[in-house]
Amino acid sequence: MRRRIVMSMLAGAALLASTFFGTGAAAAQATAPAGGVPAEFGTDWHDPVTAAPPVDRPHTKPCQVTLAEAQFRDFTPYRGAYTPPKGCGDRWSKVVLRLDGKVKGRQYDRLGYLHVGGVEILRTSTPEPSPDGIEWHVEKDVTRYSDTFRGPQNVEMLIGNVVDDTYTGVIDVKVTLTFYAGRPGAPAPDRVLTLADTPDGTTLTTPRNSERIVAEVYATGSGGGCEEFWYLTVADPASYSCKADHGPYREVQIKVDGRLAGIAAPFPNVWTGGWSNPFLWYVVPGPHAFDVRPLEYDLTPFAGLLDDGRPHRVEVSVVGVPAGQSGWSTPVNVLVWQDAHRAQVTGAVTADKATDVANSSVYTPGTENRVDTGAGHRLTVSGYLDTSHGRVSTTVTRTLANDSTHRWTDGENTDGLDATWTDDETVKTDGRGPARTTHTLRTYTMNGTTTLGTDNRLRTVLTIGDRATAVRQQGGRRLSWSRLDDTYSGDAAYTANVPREQRHAVGTSSERYRLYGPDGCYDRSLATAQGTLTEDRSRC
Numbered sequence: 001m002r003r004r005i006v007m008s009m010l011a012g013a014a015l016l017a018s019t020f021f022g023t024g025a026a027a028a029q030a031t032a033p034a035g036g037v038p039a040e041f042g043t044d045w046h047d048p049v050t051a052a053p054p055v056d057r058p059h060t061k062p063c064q065v066t067l068a069e070a071q072f073r074d075f076t077p078y079r080g081a082y083t084p085p086k087g088c089g090d091r092w093s094k095v096v097l098r099l100d101g102k103v104k105g106r107q108y109d110r111l112g113y114l115h116v117g118g119v120e121i122l123r124t125s126t127p128e129p130s131p132d133g134i135e136w137h138v139e140k141d142v143t144r145y146s147d148t149f150r151g152p153q154n155v156e157m158l159i160g161n162v163v164d165d166t167y168t169g170v171i172d173v174k175v176t177l178t179f180y181a182g183r184p185g186a187p188a189p190d191r192v193l194t195l196a197d198t199p200d201g202t203t204l205t206t207p208r209n210s211e212r213i214v215a216e217v218y219a220t221g222s223g224g225g226c227e228e229f230w231y232l233t234v235a236d237p238a239s240y241s242c243k244a245d246h247g248p249y250r251e252v253q254i255k256v257d258g259r260l261a262g263i264a265a266p267f268p269n270v271w272t273g274g275w276s277n278p279f280l281w282y283v284v285p286g287p288h289a290f291d292v293r294p295l296e297y298d299l300t301p302f303a304g305l306l307d308d309g310r311p312h313r314v315e316v317s318v319v320g321v322p323a324g325q326s327g328w329s330t331p332v333n334v335l336v337w338q339d340a341h342r343a344q345v346t347g348a349v350t351a352d353k354a355t356d357v358a359n360s361s362v363y364t365p366g367t368e369n370r371v372d373t374g375a376g377h378r379l380t381v382s383g384y385l386d387t388s389h390g391r392v393s394t395t396v397t398r399t400l401a402n403d404s405t406h407r408w409t410d411g412e413n414t415d416g417l418d419a420t421w422t423d424d425e426t427v428k429t430d431g432r433g434p435a436r437t438t439h440t441l442r443t444y445t446m447n448g449t450t451t452l453g454t455d456n457r458l459r460t461v462l463t464i465g466d467r468a469t470a471v472r473q474q475g476g477r478r479l480s481w482s483r484l485d486d487t488y489s490g491d492a493a494y495t496a497n498v499p500r501e502q503r504h505a506v507g508t509s510s511e512r513y514r515l516y517g518p519d520g521c522y523d524r525s526l527a528t529a530q531g532t533l534t535e536d537r538s539r540c
Contacts, residue, residue: 037529041494041505044132045531046283048290051513051524052486055096055139058180063088065177067097068114068157072171077158082116082149085179090150093182097122097140099175104133106500107169109272111222112159113331114175118194119148120331122175123218123292125271126159127285128278129169130531131500138290142177143184144335147192149177189214189335195314203311204256204334206303208344211387212337213303216294217316219252219266219330227327230320231268231419231446232406234371238363240408244322247361248419249375249402251319252330254297256305257312260354262297263379265400265423266318268446270464276450277460279492279507283528287466287486287511294333298427300394301383304347319357319377341388351382351395368407368414376401392431399424416449434475443467452496459493482517506530 063085070078084090099114099122107129114122121142127134159171191210195202206213221227226242233244254262271289272281281289299306306312316330339345359375382395404419423442428435448462466486472479492507510527520540527535 037532037534039530041279041282041507041531044130046528046533047134048127048136048283048285049526049533050284051511051526053513053515053522053524055141057096058093058182060093060180060182063179065179067116067155067175067177069174070157072159072161072173073163075158075160077156080155082153082155084150084152088179088181091181091183092143092146092179093184094141094180095143095146095149096178097142097175098178099124099138099173100135101126101137101171101173102133102135103129103169103171105129105131105168107161107167107171110159110161110171111220111271112157115156116145117148117153119145119192119333120218121145123220125289126171127272128282130282136290140291143188145192146188147190187337190338191336193334193336195332196311198311200313202314204306204314205309205311206306206334206336207338208307208309209339209342210303210307210336211339211345211385211392213299213306214335215254215262215297215299216333216335217252217254217297217330218292218294219318219328220269220292221250221266221328225327227321227325231404232417234363234406235361238371239365239369239410241412244320246320246359247371247373248404248406249320249359249361249373251357251377251400252295253317253319255315256299256302259352260379261299261302261381263377263398263400264295264297265402265421265442265444266295267293267444267466268419268421268464275448275460275462276458277492277494279494279505280460280462280490280509282531283533284488284509284511284526286464286488298394298396301381301396302349303345303385304383305349307345307347339387345385345387347383347385349381349383351380354379368409371406373402373404390432392429395428397426413452414449418447420445436472436474438470438472440468440470456496457493458496461491463487463489480518482515485514487512
């Protein structure tokens, strides 16, 4: 049996297109039953949980609003209305989104979104349920969207689903916003904008006194086809089931009036049916699976151009996707900070330099076929603004790199990947006083193999890493720093092509989430076996 068939059955049902925590009911469950770990997966298992930290909440009186309450059984969006909370003012120190979900029976993983006033505030996927049912929840800090929450808005939510005699799981969700009065620790954007559809594409019109502009792109490869597993695609003449013209390199670009304004490496999201093996993810999902992190682009060098009061064409594209092939969703929010003391800010783009995209993908046939990929790109953009506090110049330099080795046997009964992506970004701001610099290095890793034996026993061993370091400096003096290391590991096996009760599935998984900074550390580890939580340990 070819691996692409297994992927289609188990992981290819994401048919569309911050942080998920195991508190509440899930955290209250015992870690291991009195009788020990079961020999194999049964009909029920521990509710989904991750090691990521909960959202910090201020010690002030909260106000809560229900955004959506719906059951998803098809592709009909939930539509409702949002009204700002009463009794918490219109400025908040923190706004926290919470999604509570439950599902039981048999169901694929599904992708979904939540829009308020057209602004995407959550991109999510779902866990695959046990026959007896599971519950989970997602929490996300959405303070940056406060401008959207200050007035009445339309609400739209969709988790596309299929319910029939075989796939019985109805996805039941409730989403709330909790508001805490006060001023946020960092100034929230003054405006949150979306792109307007025009006959020529999408356009953006910013306030004429915008002095900082950041675009968010919730980029996900989905649709159930090969772009869900873009990191495994190969170019001709390699004999593999998922093809792409130039191999697995993907890069999400944003352009302003046809000029390249930003580049970013997408995170290799894995949904809860991914890598042919849902038993990897029943308790601990992959990083960001339930709270997809948007890519961010600092467009401040283009603010002098965008502040002319006219609409400007903004395009998002994914490098590497075969021409005419769908599979990526790239909704855009634009966050704007305004100059409070000037009605109009003027300026210009002074530099926009990019290297050619380097992309080498070399195929070596053999008993074990192999594709070695080395790719990357570098972009530097600069611009200035004449603000109420003087001329301010901003330079953004971003360097992307991807190295991967993909190995598979004929028939794809063994299929493995060892890949690393880096996204290295420096933002330098010069104005009155010493120059300020923020340097962020993001590193994503994926190392795994799926094997289908002659006994029809399928085994997947996989490790996914999400790492980042960030340093802010002024005049050569460090102002702040942080270091993140989120690592998931799993090893699961089951008998394929048999009814669920005959799969005799076993599996272990673990996650360690470490976050360090000048104010302290967070370090939590989880471990599971056969759907039972065997470890929940905090070290800080």
